[in-house]
Amino acid sequence: MTERLCQLSGGEALSCGPSLLKKGMEKGSSKIVDLESIERLSLRGANLTKALMAFSCKGIYYPRVLSVNRLLESVIKVIGQTAGIDIKIKTELSQEVAEIIGDDGQLYQTIMNLCLNACEAMPEGGTMTVKTAEVKPEEGFFMVHPGLRKGRYVSISVSDTGGGMDAETTEHIFEPFFTTHSLAERPGLGLSMVSSVVEGHGGCIDVESETGKGSTFTIYLPAAREKKREATPEQVVTLKGNETIMIVDNDKDFRKSTARWLNELGYAVLETQSGEDALHLLEDKKDDIDIVLLNMLMEGLSGEETFMKMRDMVPGLAVIICTGYSIDNGARQLLAEGARDFIQKPFEHDSLARKIRQVLDNH
Ligand SMILES: Nc1ncnc2c1ncn2[C@@H]1O[C@H](COP(=O)(O)OP(=O)(O)O)[C@@H](O)[C@H]1O
Ligand SMILES: [Mg+2]
Structure with missing residues (x-):
């Protein structure tokens, strides 16, 4: 099939x-x-x-040992900037939680989708709570989810205080194309992607929801068997790096000044002036480009189209979206599709460098 x-x-x-x-x-x-x-x-x-x-098709599952808390922290940082001010974000991340083995890009996108849905469920504002815990499920859990490996799991839950769902809706939410938002602009694929990623990681997802009372989505992922890494002392924040960054932007002055400054930090920079050029360069240098800084508003191929095509060529490619506005629908949709962060122009060079390091270090 x-x-x-x-x-x-x-x-x-x-x-x-x-x-x-x-x-x-x-x-x-x-x-x-x-x-x-x-x-x-x-x-x-x-x-x-x-x-x-x-x-x-593309064999894009790149498993690594991951810290769920770090992954969540980076999603929440981005969500914190995109959610309206009426949405309060609470985190309860257990420091005892085991690491997991998984694909950070896929899991980032999965958690991002749950958080975006939670925010969308609270148009009038509310509280989103994100929790992690390590759990040793009882027999009953494995009877409900017979395919799962016995042992310890890490749970990640995203709760909201929004409108919730009735039983009939809950039954359909994981189906591809199911959406209660306007059909024209919504693919309704968020949760079907979430469930296939979670399944691909040997885990499962539970939903608790009641109309008027909000929803809680909980993902269970198998804990890695190896011992937890010792807590590292406060990491020294460095803005430097030696990776390769592709800048895709029509604005020559912006490209030049950003490139010069990133070069000074040690990065190699490739500049392209349009989505079309970026795709050609990516085709040639697939294995060399570590991260892309992509402008949303461009003549010719838009940032959105360029992102989709780049993702088809190099699934899991790390992309930071650059917008002239604060987060808008287009940029939000790209975060749901797997873009790793966004930055609003004009920005301080240091904040771009911090985002680049954070994305690369979590990648
Ligand atoms: N936190 C939530 N609260 C209420 N409804 C939700 C929540 N998350 C998902 N849903 C419901 O599930 C549907 C499918 O979600 P999803 O697959 O992400 O597609 P989309 O967000 O594009 O509609 C949504 O349209 C909504 O009706
Ligand atoms: Mg969604």
């Missing part, structure tokens, strides 16, 4: 049929309405195909 999906060239072929048929038909006719629904569904099909390809 996976192989067949991989052959479907991203579903583009599926989505152009209805638009061709629509030509010459009367506006508002029932046939047009039907074709429009088919078109919407096939566009969403294209998105699903892409998401599935990213998960399954």
Whole structure:
């Protein structure tokens, strides 16, 4: 099944049929309405195909020993900047929690999706609470989840005080394309991605929710068997590095000044002036580029389109989005799709360098 999906060239072929048929038909006719629904569904099909390809075809599972708390801290830092001021973020991260083995990019995106959903569930404000704990589940847990390895687990839970869900909705939330938001702009793939990543990591996910009372999503991931690393003394923050950064931005002055300054810190910098150029360069230097600083507003391919195409070429590529505005819907959607951070222009050079180090060190 996976192989067949991989052959479907991203579903583009599926989505152009209805638009061709629509030509010459009367506006508002029932046939047009039907074709429009088919078109919407096939566009969403294209998105699903892409998401599935990213998960399954390209062998992008890069397991490492990871600290769940560090991963959460970096998600929360970004969420803290994107959530409205009416949303309070509480964290209860157990310092005793074991490490896990997993793909940090996938898990980052998973936790990011849960947090974005929690924030979206509280348009009037509220509290999001993120907790970690180490648990030794009882027999009953393994009866409900028979495929799971016996032993210790790390739990990550994201709770909100939003509107919650009724039982009927809860039953469908992990299905691809299920969304209660407007269909046109929402792929409704967040939670189906979350559940396939969690499953791929040998874990499971539980949901508790009640209408009017908020929701709690809890992920369980198998604890790594090896001993916990000794707590390291306060790490010295360094802004320097020797990795390769690609800057994608139309603005020559911005590129030059940022590149000069990153060079001084020790980084190698590749400059490209458009999404198209960035894709060509990435094709050539896939293995050399460690991180991308991508502008959202560009002529030609937009930042959003460039991001999607780059992600198809190099799944798991670390990308920091650069916007002229504070976080907007486009940038938020890219965080849900796996971008690692965002920075608003104009910015202090030091804050960019700190973000770059943080993303690279967690990568
Ligand atoms: N924390 C939450 N509170 C209430 N409803 C939620 C929450 N998280 C997810 N949902 C429901 O699950 C649906 C599917 O979520 P998701 O797969 O992330 O897609 P999307 O966010 O694009 O709608 C949402 O549309 C919403 O109805
Ligand atoms: Mg979502």
